[in-house]
Amino acid sequence: MLFSPFTMGFARLKNRVVMAPMTRSRAIGNVPNALMATYYAQRAGAGLIITEGTAPCINALGYANIPGLYSKEQVAGWKLTTGLVHERGSKIFAQLMHTGRMGYLKNMPAGAEILGPSPITAGGRAVKNTQRSTDYHLPRAMNHLDIVQAKSEFVSAAINAIEAGFDGVELHGANEHLIEQFLSAGSNLRQDEYGGTAENRCRFALEVAASVGEAIGFERVGIRLSPYGANNDMEPLEMNHTYDFLTKGLNAMGIAYIHHVDHSAMGGNTVPDAMKQMVRNNFKGAVILTGGFDRTTAEEVLQAGLADLIGFGRPYIGNPDLAERMQRNLQLNQELDVSTFYSAGPEGYTDYPGFSK
Numbered sequence: 001m002l003f004s005p006f007t008m009g010f011a012r013l014k015n016r017v018v019m020a021p022m023t024r025s026r027a028i029g030n031v032p033n034a035l036m037a038t039y040y041a042q043r044a045g046a047g048l049i050i051t052e053g054t055a056p057c058i059n060a061l062g063y064a065n066i067p068g069l070y071s072k073e074q075v076a077g078w079k080l081t082t083g084l085v086h087e088r089g090s091k092i093f094a095q096l097m098h099t100g101r102m103g104y105l106k107n108m109p110a111g112a113e114i115l116g117p118s119p120i121t122a123g124g125r126a127v128k129n130t131q132r133s134t135d136y137h138l139p140r141a142m143n144h145l146d147i148v149q150a151k152s153e154f155v156s157a158a159i160n161a162i163e164a165g166f167d168g169v170e171l172h173g174a175n176e177h178l179i180e181q182f183l184s185a186g187s188n189l190r191q192d193e194y195g196g197t198a199e200n201r202c203r204f205a206l207e208v209a210a211s212v213g214e215a216i217g218f219e220r221v222g223i224r225l226s227p228y229g230a231n232n233d234m235e236p237l238e239m240n241h242t243y244d245f246l247t248k249g250l251n252a253m254g255i256a257y258i259h260h261v262d263h264s265a266m267g268g269n270t271v272p273d274a275m276k277q278m279v280r281n282n283f284k285g286a287v288i289l290t291g292g293f294d295r296t297t298a299e300e301v302l303q304a305g306l307a308d309l310i311g312f313g314r315p316y317i318g319n320p321d322l323a324e325r326m327q328r329n330l331q332l333n334q335e336l337d338v339s340t341f342y343s344a345g346p347e348g349y350t351d352y353p354g355f356s357k
């Protein structure tokens, strides 16, 4: 099944292999470049590519050398990638990622701010640059104007994405970024209509999805979610209620897909099967599941009907022709150089050899 085509709204995907979004920090000056276009084009054997997290505005640039989609140069830079990927027969969505309270000011241009739903510092360590880390900043709690502004930044970045040749956008509502910071009881202590109840914590996510969908078409919008992710700080019952409400709301809007993750293979919490089943039951569009998959486990999940498409992250770093290798049952390169995950230049990026190239 993994290698059978799949129709996702207007887009016919040549197979059900998805390249999962991965920050690689090669966008020097936050502008996508020819090296990145080569990297994505090498991986266009996937039916669908989702780009690395891409900033919709300067407040979202919390990590070093991540690309954006808020300037003409960035739109022009992304055209190199979308052109090559389309030439090679794959579809590509841009992941719109707002780092919110996860950002580090030294990565960000003058005038940028660390924002969050509530003035609560993230746990853990911020990514200062590729080598070192430091404590997170205390975010400024977003007021109503900030919320309106952030929504309009997602919208203009989505419009820019279409201009840059993307097939659609994935809203990053997972892994402790701004949208999830609103969803999570641990980072959202607001007492207005954006906090307090599960329904209110879902409001920002639903409003962003609705505004972006109205601007570029709901069939061009996906969202990434990470129930049971590290930052959720929710009791299981509340977790179920939150994601039940959210996924039903997204279904009513008719967005293209929900992409959810189980990061237990990376040391995260295991997502119970009941959650995966709930997402499937609530959402009639495409479901993508990512986290720790190989060909065999991907087939199992597709056969069980829990997902339509399977995302592969780390396997795509070291195997530019992952889809072809899996299809031909060729051996995968398991040797990844972690020190080059977020470094500069082609090393550990575009120099992993393909089997068939």
Ligand SMILES: Cc1cc2nc3c(=O)[nH]c(=O)nc-3n(C[C@H](O)[C@H](O)[C@H](O)COP(=O)(O)O)c2cc1C
Pocket (backbone or CB within 6 Å): 020, 021, 022, 023, 024, 052, 053, 095, 097, 172, 174, 175, 224, 261, 263, 265, 266, 290, 291, 292, 293, 311, 312, 313, 314, 315, 341
């Ligand atoms: C180097 C690296 C960068 C990542 N960057 C992002 C990102 O920008 N956005 C995102 O949603 N997930 C990101 N992830 C998570 C992956 O998309 C994926 O969910 C995770 O690697 C688990 O899938 P895997 O077991 O197939 O690697 C990243 C993972 C890695 C290894």
